[in-house]
Amino acid sequence: xxxxxTSVGMCFEHPDFYVIHKPVGMPMHDDALGVIHAVRxxxxxxxxxxxxxxxxxxxxxxxxxxxxxxxxxxxxxxAGRDIQKYYLAILSGKPAKKQGTIAGDMKxxxxxxHVLMKTRENPAVxxxxxxxxxxxxxxxxxxxxxxxxxxxxxxxxxLGSPILGDTLYGGKEADRxxxxxxxxxxxYNGEDFSITSTPEExxxxxSEVFSGWLAEQPDNRSLPWPSFTLPEIxxx
Numbered sequence: 708x709x710x711x712x713t714s715v716g717m718c719f720e721h722p723d724f725y726v727i728h729k730p731v732g733m734p735m736h737d738d739a740l741g742v743i744h745a746v747r748x749x750x751x752x753x754x755x756x757x758x759x760x761x762x763x764x765x766x767x768x769x770x771x772x773x774x775x776x777x778x779x780x781x782x783x784x785x786a787g788r789d790i791q792k793y794y795l796a797i798l799s800g801k802p803a804k805k806q807g808t809i810a811g812d813m814k815x816x817x818x819x820x821h822v823l824m825k826t827r828e829n830p831a832v833x834x835x836x837x838x839x840x841x842x843x844x845x846x847x848x849x850x851x852x853x854x855x856x857x858x859x860x861x862x863x864x865x866l867g868s869p870i871l872g873d874t875l876y877g878g879k880e881a882d883r884x885x886x887x888x889x890x891x892x893x894x895y896n897g898e899d900f901s902i903t904s905t906p907e908e909x910x911x912x913x914s915e916v917f918s919g920w921l922a923e924q925p926d927n928r929s930l931p932w933p934s935f936t937l938p939e940i941x942x943x
Contacts (some may be wrong), residue, residue, distance in 0.1 A: 767888030
């Protein structure tokens, strides 16, 4: 289920870009309620550019360029898969495997749903580790290698463990969809950036048990992520 949109928060400021905390329920494209409108209100700047997107139900790190040149460069980093993205999710049940890679083409279905196919012509590729905590349920640390619409939500459903609250994909009812864009890692103009947005919404995300688990996690980049060879990027 969707939660009412609240205010955006500022995670990081740079002369060329912002990284904001997008709240649950805030759409990407809406003249009155969307992300750009909210960041304009927060910063007083009018010339802002979206470099990527998050689903309305997803919270967390969102990168906003402050000029056209930065927008082109940062969008190029996303398109070239040069920005590492890490997400947090709480699942409705135990996945078919505890860790690994989910890869396949995605196809649109009715009611705004997408489905994962067995073919891999232009696949969505998602890697994950899952952890069980009795007080919070099954936690997933997710690293999407591509950026398809609803990619993580579809990947978790394909394992028989849709995201908690994600009723569009069969998840159990909850106070929010438990998917959060946690970290971005990238190099911009020769400088490395590692930016984090801590979950602020959802009773399970803000619980002491979850916060304690989160504080214990090592650097995501040091984890033994499976090797996977992505297909060449098709020309746009």
